[in-house]
Amino acid sequence: MTQMFHSANPILPFDEYIPDPEVHVFGNRVYLYGSHDAFNGQSYCERDYVTWSASVNDLTDWTYEGVIYRKTDHHSPIKKGKSNMYAPDVAQGPDGHFYLYYSIADSSIISVAKSSSPTGPFSYYGEVKDATGKVFGADYADYFEFDPAVLVDGDRIFLYSGSGQKANEKNGHPVVGLFVRELEKDMLTAKTEPKILMQADDDRHKPNFFEAASIRKFDDWYYLMYMATDLSGLHYMMSRYPDRGFEHKGLLYATSQNTGNDGSSTQDAHLIENNHGSMEKIGNGYYVFNHRHTNRSHFSRQTVGDKLERNADGTFETATYTSQGLRGRPFDTYATYPAAMACQLNQRDNPAEAPFVTQEEDKETGKTYSLIKQIIDKSELHYKYFSLPDLKRMKLRVRGQAEGQLTITLDGNEKEEIKWKLFVDSNEWMTLDRPLMTQNDPFSMILSFEGEGSYDIESFELFNY
Known part of the structure; x- marks a missing residue:
């Protein structure tokens, strides 16, 4: 799996489960x-x-x-x-x-x-x-x-x-x-x-x-x-x-x-x-x-x-x-982020069908890693907040079988929407590389999908070039 930046929510490693803190x-x-x-x-x-x-x-x-x-x-x-x-x-x-x-x-x-x-x-x-x-x-x-x-x-x-x-x-x-x-x-x-x-x-x-x-x-x-x-x-x-x-x-x-x-x-x-x-x-x-x-x-x-x-x-x-x-402050590093740090996961028609955080074992290393599973039509993934004023591009690490439109909403001093055609057809992890520009600083990010099928996200990487 990709080495990731993570000092966020949840505050402990993704394979630790402590409630009632x-x-x-x-x-x-x-x-x-x-x-x-x-x-x-x-x-x-x-x-x-x-x-x-x-x-x-x-x-x-x-x-x-x-x-x-x-x-x-x-x-x-x-x-x-x-x-x-x-x-x-x-x-x-x-x-x-x-x-x-x-x-x-x-x-x-x-x-x-x-x-x-x-x-x-x-x-x-x-x-x-x-x-x-x-x-x-x-x-x-x-x-x-x-x-x-x-x-x-x-x-x-x-x-x-x-x-x-x-x-x-x-x-x-x-x-x-x-x-x-x-x-x-x-x-x-x-x-x-x-x-x-x-x-x-x-x-x-x-x-x-x-x-x-x-x-x-x-x-x-x-x-x-x-x-x-x-x-x-x-x-x-x-x-x-x-x-x-x-x-x-x-x-x-x-x-x-x-x-x-x-x-x-x-x-x-x-x-x-x-x-x-x-x-x-x-x-x-x-x-x-x-x-x-x-x-x-x-x-x-x-x-x-x-x-x-x-x-x-x-x-x-x-x-x-x-x-x-x-x-206590927005993410300000151009890096790879775990998808599982999402602070809200929605499915607009039926909350019980919302995507969810889970973990799996890497077949090569035997180590566990986190991911978000079962992103379907009308699903939303929310992330708060980023301070990346020169954001130019995003890579998504995904798998599954799905086709439709992915809308990236960057909500800061103004709301910007970037729409991608999304096609995923692989049971193994694959990378989607798309342009993503913003004038917002700081901003929250919402990934909204409309289409057919289902896919998973392991991580996303943000670039300034």
Whole structure:
């Protein structure tokens, strides 16, 4: 395969599948924690927990830190739920140790592991419990909870959890919404009873709490992120207090925005995907993290992220999901780019038939590579953003059997359209070389196909000659 330029979304290698990202700064490095999906996975979170890290000064260069906690490390005496470990969070306790909070699928129990390092290995520590030693979730009268979020605020520790999805009552526990409890300094024992912050209301027309709580404190403001019941993406609330007074402020970030109608996701005019993310202050900037779905599946999700703009009143502007990601600036190199960094894949008649990101193995090298499959009539591939004022030409690496018109839309200070006659008739990768000029700087790029058949794209190369 062609050597490619890539420091973009997704932020990790294309063969890594970490959803539900919780990103934290410890010292001078940024650590990424999350669930761990598998390519061609058959259920959520099939693999062991791993972590990646990056310097606070370079968010485009991530280092694999290895497995930090295995499913076989969960030594709880309470045998409840499945074997998969759902979305975790990590916090550094007052004692300087690091605490990993997680839940075994469908158990309604929050478990904790402990380590002296943010990269583990973590060892099983116990379950969140009350002062008598009773484990929350052991009784079916206890609230249903998963997706823990943890905040160490000085010498106080707060644990957020819960669900607003009534379907989770199939597990036998009442679904009451998002709640918080304060913990003792042992990071395990509840100091207070759970306090409901957002009542469960599974109204798909409103941005109520669905699941996936995440908590941060910046300056004197507390921020709660969550996935909304209207399936529009990640929303956030703000308060001056960690355990009360939160007010909804709006949509923060979405990787599956609806472009097929008036923007109401309840009309199901786009492929509905779950969301779970976080935000973090890194250096002098703020960033938001989420996951995208690949392989036309809910079980092969990848971490993405973009820069946030914070206003003087503490609120954030809604971030745009881009291809450029944590770079925070447009691509400005004439190079070969992976097609799989597309930030939007559409099929205008039927979202379920949209092209999709997947991976294959190179027959010659045995290494995996990414691609976009099954581009059919009325498909669109979106890329944001580029700063290439002298752009002259593009090469596309494609395969398949298709014939029609490919429209390249370059949308910047003005909108330009370049139309190509496209003919692909090969099961092996072939290269199409076409002129492509623009006066836009910077610009987004949309590849739109109308015609017969189906084809795949592995990469595109941009030239200034």
